[in-house]
Amino acid sequence: MQFSRTPLKRSFLTNIAVISLVSIILAACGGGSSGGSTSTSSSSSASSCVPGSNTKLVRPAGPVKKVGWSQNALDGAWRFAEEASIKAAAQSHGYQLLPMNANNSDDQQVQDIQTLINEKPDFLLIDPHTEDGEANQVVAARKACIPVIIVDRDVNEQIDSPGRDFATFVGSDFQKQGVLAADALIEAMGGPSTKATIVELDGTTGSSPAILRGGGFNGELAAKAPGIQIVAEQTANFARATGQQVMATLIAQHPDIKGVFAHNDEMAIGAITALKAAGKKPGQDIKVVSIDGTKDATNLVLSGEEYAVVQSNPRLGQLVFDTMDKFIKGEDLQAWTVQPDKVFKKADGTAQAYLPDAF
Ligand code: AHR
Numbered sequence: 001m002q003f004s005r006t007p008l009k010r011s012f013l014t015n016i017a018v019i020s021l022v023s024i025i026l027a028a029c030g031g032g033s034s035g036g037s038t039s040t041s042s043s044s045s046a047s048s049c050v051p052g053s054n055t056k057l058v059r060p061a062g063p064v065k066k067v068g069w070s071q072n073a074l075d076g077a078w079r080f081a082e083e084a085s086i087k088a089a090a091q092s093h094g095y096q097l098l099p100m101n102a103n104n105s106d107d108q109q110v111q112d113i114q115t116l117i118n119e120k121p122d123f124l125l126i127d128p129h130t131e132d133g134e135a136n137q138v139v140a141a142r143k144a145c146i147p148v149i150i151v152d153r154d155v156n157e158q159i160d161s162p163g164r165d166f167a168t169f170v171g172s173d174f175q176k177q178g179v180l181a182a183d184a185l186i187e188a189m190g191g192p193s194t195k196a197t198i199v200e201l202d203g204t205t206g207s208s209p210a211i212l213r214g215g216g217f218n219g220e221l222a223a224k225a226p227g228i229q230i231v232a233e234q235t236a237n238f239a240r241a242t243g244q245q246v247m248a249t250l251i252a253q254h255p256d257i258k259g260v261f262a263h264n265d266e267m268a269i270g271a272i273t274a275l276k277a278a279g280k281k282p283g284q285d286i287k288v289v290s291i292d293g294t295k296d297a298t299n300l301v302l303s304g305e306e307y308a309v310v311q312s313n314p315r316l317g318q319l320v321f322d323t324m325d326k327f328i329k330g331e332d333l334q335a336w337t338v339q340p341d342k343v344f345k346k347a348d349g350t351a352q353a354y355l356p357d358a359f
């Protein structure tokens with residue numbers, strides 16, 4: 001199924017601007033709610049919280065022991081690395097983790113979060129499958145007096161506000177990753193004056209990495225290299241096998257393309273297999289760029305079949321639990337706790353240097 005090009009929906013700075021604007025309007029109206037760059041200034045204590053009618057972010061009153069963890073899927077190197085990191089950090093911080101896996105299903109993840117809310121954990125970590133799919137469950141957790149941190153993928157912030165419904169978002173700047181991927185692909189294809197066509201393999205429709213990486217990439221490409229045209233854009237659900245199937249169809253329809261941008265490494269690896277099966281030489285006649293930093297993709301960069309990988313570090317556990325501990329101690333948090341990422345290429349030695357850390 002073909003999808004139209006994703007518009008540049010929201011950048012980190014846009015989010016901050018929207019949050020600030022909302023805060024100014026609320027302050028002018030005398031309303032108390034989430035505050036600007038810090039997210040927790042209007043939180044209340046769990047000891048005074050009434051489950052069912054709670055309207056504010058809650059800060060745990062006593063010692064935190066039980067932490068619910070709603071993972072959207074366990075289906076590739078990135079997610080396995082994230083899961084291991086969350087589990088290791090929970091253990092080293094002394095928490096009992098209640099893990100759930102939604103297997104790429106919004107319906108399942110809604111059920112999982114409800115199950116976790118019923119368990120009355122002291123804290124809830126949610127890595128949402130899509131921006132809209134789990135948004136109402138974050139509100140349900142807030143109403144039930146359970147503090148939430150959003151991990152990796154963001155929720156729809158028109159529905160869930162940092163500082164009211166969740167303490168902070170901890171994860172990468174996906175919009176920036178898309179910009180970095182566009183810069184790398186432009187470079188690989190000969191620079192901003194290049195005239196050529198490419199295709200884009202999207203991640204899961206409605207997920208924040210697909211929306212923001214696509215937005216960052218498409219915006220940067222249009223601004224910096226308008227002669228490079230995206231002739232087809234299609235989702236492959238962040239999956240290797242689907243990436244291979246979709247690429248096999250797209251290369252038959254568009255045999256003259258000179259580049260591929262895949263929203264994650266798994267889809268890029270599948271795409272490279274399909275390109276080779278179609279008689280193409282990835283790295284020579286078609287340049288490929290993707291996002292994540294898996295061992296498999298980094299090795300493809302080193303072998304020359306992929307031009308660059310933009311990092312999306314899945315090892316979020318330490319940052320998540322350190323951030324949670326700060327919140328429990330009473331510190332105010334930033335609305336977004338952003339993890340910085342890098343770009344790995346063969347030519348400058350960065351891929352070789354990174355390889356031992358790849359997952
Ligand atoms: O949310 C992060 C993305 O989800 C990773 O890029 C991808 O590999 C995973 O499925």
